[in-house]
Amino acid sequence: MAVELNHTIVASRDKASSATFLADLLGLPAPTRFGPFEVVQASNGVSLDFMDADEVHPQHYAFLLTEAEFDEVFGRIKERNLDYWADPMHHQPNEINTRDGGRGVYFDSPDGHYLEILTRPYGSGG
Ligand SMILES: [Fe+2]
Secondary structure (H helix, E strand, O other): OOOOOOOEEEEEEEHHHHHHHHHHHOOOOEEEEEEEEEEEOOOOOOOEEEEEOOOOOEEEEEEEEOOOHHHHHHHHHHHOOOEEEOOOOOOOEEOOOOOOHHOOEEOOOOOOEEEEEEOOOOOOOO
């Protein structure tokens, strides 16, 4: 069995602006429209399909990137004056973490989803 996550639906109050926010921030291609979705395509083939919803229940989405990409994305987080935290519970504001010998940081999407960027997968630090 070789099962890969292919796509997931991201509930949004404004799918176009939320999808564009994520694509711009992460340096991914601009979203494309597919049916009722605004689709953001990650590099590993997984797509995040933004769909309008009356109610948004916050979910967690984490993105693995290189150290150089982390610099770029974290630079945009700071440029935009987004709040960020070293931890998922938002107890350590304005800090990043260095778990597993890499770097990671948490921030919120415009819809209140809990976003994370990290340079080393959980548990990879030995
Ligand atoms: Fe996470």
